[in-house]
Amino acid sequence: xxxxxxxxxxxxxxxxxxxxxxxxxxxxxxxxxxxxxxxxxxxxxxxxxxxxxxxxxxxxxxxxxxxxxxxxxxxxxxxxxxxxxxxxxxxxxxxxxxxxxxxxxxxxxxxxxxxxxxxxxxxxxxxxxxxxxxxxxxxxxxxxxxxxxxxxxxxxxxxxxxxxxxxxxxxxxxxxxxxxxxxxxxxxxxxxxxxxxxxxxxxxxxxxxxxxxxxxxxxxxxxxxxxxxxxxxxxxxxxxxxxxxxxxxxxxxxxxxxxxxxxxxxxxxxxxxxxxxxxxxxxxxxxxxxxxxxxxxxxxxxxxxxxxxxxxxxxxxx
Numbered sequence: 001x002x003x004x005x006x007x008x009x010x011x012x013x014x015x016x017x018x019x020x021x022x023x024x025x026x027x028x029x030x031x032x033x034x035x036x037x038x039x040x041x042x043x044x045x046x047x048x049x050x051x052x053x054x055x056x057x058x059x060x061x062x063x064x065x066x067x068x069x070x071x072x073x074x075x076x077x078x079x080x081x082x083x084x085x086x087x088x089x090x091x092x093x094x095x096x097x098x099x100x101x102x103x104x105x106x107x108x109x110x111x112x113x114x115x116x117x118x119x120x121x122x123x124x125x126x127x128x129x130x131x132x133x134x135x136x137x138x139x140x141x142x143x144x145x146x147x148x149x150x151x152x153x154x155x156x157x158x159x160x161x162x163x164x165x166x167x168x169x170x171x172x173x174x175x176x177x178x179x180x181x182x183x184x185x186x187x188x189x190x191x192x193x194x195x196x197x198x199x200x201x202x203x204x205x206x207x208x209x210x211x212x213x214x215x216x217x218x219x220x221x222x223x224x225x226x227x228x229x230x231x232x233x234x235x236x237x238x239x240x241x242x243x244x245x246x247x248x249x250x251x252x253x254x255x256x257x258x259x260x261x262x263x264x265x266x267x268x269x270x271x272x273x274x275x276x277x278x279x280x281x282x283x284x285x286x287x288x289x290x291x292x293x294x295x296x297x298x299x300x301x302x303x304x305x306x307x308x309x310x311x312x313x314x315x316x317x318x
Contacts, residue, residue: 077101077286084283097283104274104287112263113270114292117249120266123186124248125241132195132240137225139196140203141211151200157193162253170257180264185255189248195240202236203229242303249296267292 076084080095087094105111138144139151169188178184206229214224230237252268259265265273271292275285 073286073290077283077290079283081280081282100283100287101291103281104284105291107278107284108270108274108288109265110267110270110288110291113265113267114295116264117267118295120182120185120251120255121245121248123182124189125244127186127190128192128195128244129237129241131191132199133225133230133237135191135196136199136203137221137229140200140206141221141229154193155197158197166253166257169254173258178258180259180261184258185266188254192244195244198240199233199236202233206232238303239308242299245299246296 075091075093077100078096078098079093080097083095084090135154139147139154173179173184173188176184178187210228211224214228219227250268251266252272255266255269256272259269262273271285271288274288275282278284
């Protein structure tokens, strides 16, 4: 009867072979996982690149939409008006007149008009800033009867267009003898509900504990307002300053009715005069519009960061 031969080293050999096979399988799995990870990272980078390219193209198209009217304004200002119309209003210069800006500056006396607009605008902005800060502080920190009702009534005045109060205000200005005067151009705009509302929202972001601590330190209302509240709300106040300046500088309806003398023309009224009196030179009005817009462009360039920070303050919590 044959007997099976046994080898004591055979289990060790089989175990080592099984271990080697397992190690090889693990290596293949690890290699496959690493390859998959590399592929995923590469795909993620490609996806991010596609998204970034898409956003850049979108921003480029929006920039074109924003800058195209400015380009057309400059184009029509520099091109000779009759030749430009005869050429079919192309997108290129036609018989450029490079002295048009000097002629517009002198033709409508824009220097005097812009100086008057600057004075009126600065007075209105200063008055609105002061009244808005004081009103916002009252509605944000003080307690008095019918506070919420009064705030609602103040904000409700934003729904009233200037035409609603125009006739009554003009009659008041005439009765006071303020026609063709700086008070007549500025006093109806010394306060604004929008400024009170906007700055109040900024003041509400100041912790109440800070107000209590200031009270314990002996701070009066005015000291807390100008030493604590205003510095902490600079972005909001800066954005309101820009908005107030834009509104005051671009006024047309009120100066048109509050003045009847050429020497009291503001910049916007001077542009209208330039457009109506020089019909055969329409490019003068476009050139004048470019000149009048320069202070606004500079203001937006220097205060754009404050505007963004102020208008987004409180938009994100946490």
